[in-house]
Amino acid sequence: MSTVIKGGTIVTADLTYEADVLIEGGQIIEIGRDLKGDEVLDAAGCYVMPGGIDPHTHLEMPFMGTYSSDDFESGTRAALAGGTTMVVDFALPSPGQGLLDALQMWDNKSTRAHCDYSFHMAVTWWSEQVFNEMETVVRERGINTFKHFMAYKGALMVNDDELFASFQRCAELGAMPLVHAENGDIVADLSARLLAEGNNGPEAHAYSRPPAVEGEATNRAIMIADMAGVPLYVVHTSCEEAHEAIRRARMQGKRVYGEPLIQHLTLDESEYFNQDWDHAARRVMSPPFRNKQHQDSLWAGLQSGSLSVVATDHCAFSTEQKRFGVGDFTKIPNGTGGLEDRMPMLWTHGVGTGRLTPNEFVAVTSTNIAKILNCYPKKGAVLVGADADLVVWDPDKEKTITASSQQSAIDYNVFEGKQVKGLPRFTLTRGRVAVHDGELRGQEGHGEFVKREPNTSVGRALSTWKELTAPRKVERTGIPASGV
Numbered sequence: 376m377s378t379v380i381k382g383g384t385i386v387t388a389d390l391t392y393e394a395d396v397l398i399e400g401g402q403i404i405e406i407g408r409d410l411k412g413d414e415v416l417d418a419a420g421c422y423v424m425p426g427g428i429d430p431h432t433h434l435e436m437p438f439m440g441t442y443s444s445d446d447f448e449s450g451t452r453a454a455l456a457g458g459t460t461m462v463v464d465f466a467l468p469s470p471g472q473g474l475l476d477a478l479q480m481w482d483n484k485s486t487r488a489h490c491d492y493s494f495h496m497a498v499t500w501w502s503e504q505v506f507n508e509m510e511t512v513v514r515e516r517g518i519n520t521f522k523h524f525m526a527y528k529g530a531l532m533v534n535d536d537e538l539f540a541s542f543q544r545c546a547e548l549g550a551m552p553l554v555h556a557e558n559g560d561i562v563a564d565l566s567a568r569l570l571a572e573g574n575n576g577p578e579a580h581a582y583s584r585p586p587a588v589e590g591e592a593t594n595r596a597i598m599i600a601d602m603a604g605v606p607l608y609v610v611h612t613s614c615e616e617a618h619e620a621i622r623r624a625r626m627q628g629k630r631v632y633g634e635p636l637i638q639h640l641t642l643d644e645s646e647y648f649n650q651d652w653d654h655a656a657r658r659v660m661s662p663p664f665r666n667k668q669h670q671d672s673l674w675a676g677l678q679s680g681s682l683s684v685v686a687t688d689h690c691a692f693s694t695e696q697k698r699f700g701v702g703d704f705t706k707i708p709n710g711t712g713g714l715e716d717r718m719p720m721l722w723t724h725g726v727g728t729g730r731l732t733p734n735e736f737v738a739v740t741s742t743n744i745a746k747i748l749n750c751y752p753k754k755g756a757v758l759v760g761a762d763a764d765l766v767v768w769d770p771d772k773e774k775t776i777t778a779s780s781q782q783s784a785i786d787y788n789v790f791e792g793k794q795v796k797g798l799p800r801f802t803l804t805r806g807r808v809a810v811h812d813g814e815l816r817g818q819e820g821h822g823e824f825v826k827r828e829p830n831t832s833v834g835r836a837l838s839t840w841k842e843l844t845a846p847r848k849v850e851r852t853g854i855p856a857s858g859v
């Protein structure tokens with residue numbers, strides 16, 4: 376059976392043109408005028424774009440004494456409702472647990488996915504076992520990205536020696552390290568001090584993680600990656616200090632990528648102040664929301680290309696879970712949702728305001744990350760032979776975001792009451808219509824794991840540091856006698 380998307384305007388990261396798209400066997404088989412198919416999807420007045428890719432989700436993640444509330448079923452259903460057709464989640468070993476063991480757990484969780492998905496592998500501790508298993512993860516499991524937490528001291532955090540060892544291993548394997556860049560030692564110190572002073576509310580979470588904490592760690596990670604000769608992807612870039620480090624590195628020719636979240640682009644630190652406890656706690660995530668200047672910096676980064684990708688870090692906790700932290704902000708589970716709202720919110724606040732063109736929108740929601748993660752043009756493209764992961768986007772369709780109509784399993788939405796203009800008319804996952812005019816027709820278990828090959832550009836065209844500092848044998852005379 377074939378499907379034709381008729382009468383729309385195709386928008387890719389670099390082209391805008393009118394054409395129909397013919398789909399069969401889950402792939403795009405033809406692009407052109409007046410195409411015919413068994414099933415016809417009317418795209419008049421709409422943009423036909425690559426489905427969104429959210430490279431940063433935490434579905435059913437064990438974290439801070441609980442599990443994030445959206446699993447692969449509700450999470451990918453939310454994704455499709457908002458025009459996202461692929462998610463990349465983090466397989467997270469607890470310290471001491473093997474990588475392959477953790478991966479097995481994520482394989483089991485992901486069987487219910489409605490759309491395609493991939494994993495990043497987290498390195499939460501370091502040992503010969505981790506070193507060895509990294510090779511299997513890359514070569515046999517098709518995972519070419521390794522995530523490192525520079526924060527969450529005493530839990531997930533790895534130190535500089537571990538970062539350096541793991542980054543070098545990534546370089547050998549053609550993999551790319553990712554970092555959660557916050558200085559975990561300083562966060563722990565500031566948190567203890569705030570609590571001791573009686574500052575225990577959710578606003579103290581923001582005080583404990585100022586922009587300098589993120590800027591320092593981002594700079595450090597960039598330098599360590601440079602010394603290891605490997606590219607670097609910085610997740611949830613939230614402030615000017617971190618953006619500045621990334622911008623500078625890129626101007627120096629380093630392959631460093633920054634990923635702002637839709638939450639940081641559109642919500643600011645006022646969410647923590649003059650609000651009731653639940654409102655503020657529901658917005659506790661790391662890094663925290665920032666002020667307007669930082670938001671402007673992130674938008675400028677997307678416009679200029681110094682920041683590459685917009686993600687969500689979707690990690691949803693219910694109000695009940697958030698209340699674990701009443702009386703101690705360090706026990707509020709960190710995380711916010713956004714999977715369903717990323718595309719409509721970015722369209723509304725990016726394209727709708729003139730800050731982004733539709734082509735730039737496609738680049739930062741789909742195509743750039745498909746290239747960075749090495750799954751382009753299977754994903755992130757409207758091309759013959761690509762997977763038919765597509766969104767037929769109606770730029771005139773409007774709604775008010777509200778928890779009562781969302782797909783996510785939690786009882787609130789951080790974007791509650793926000794008006795969006797620009798929503799999917801259809802979302803297709805490998806040719807299957809999963810959303811039609813707001814009506815969901817997802818299929819549990821339809822999602823498949825997307826393998827990603829090692830990256831051949833890794834380790835090349837990076838720093839000259841290795842040559843400059845390689846030990847050289849020095850012939851020296853006149854060495855004074857020791858022990859004088």
Ligand code: DUC
Nearest residue numbers: 555660661690709710
């Ligand atoms: N930040 C969050 O807010 N939640 C999940 C993990 C993270 O780094």
Ligand code: ZN
Nearest residue numbers: 555610611661
């Ligand atoms: Zn993080």
Ligand code: ZN
Nearest residue numbers: 431433610688
């Ligand atoms: Zn995260």
Ligand code: ZN
Nearest residue numbers: 417800811812
């Ligand atoms: Zn219709």
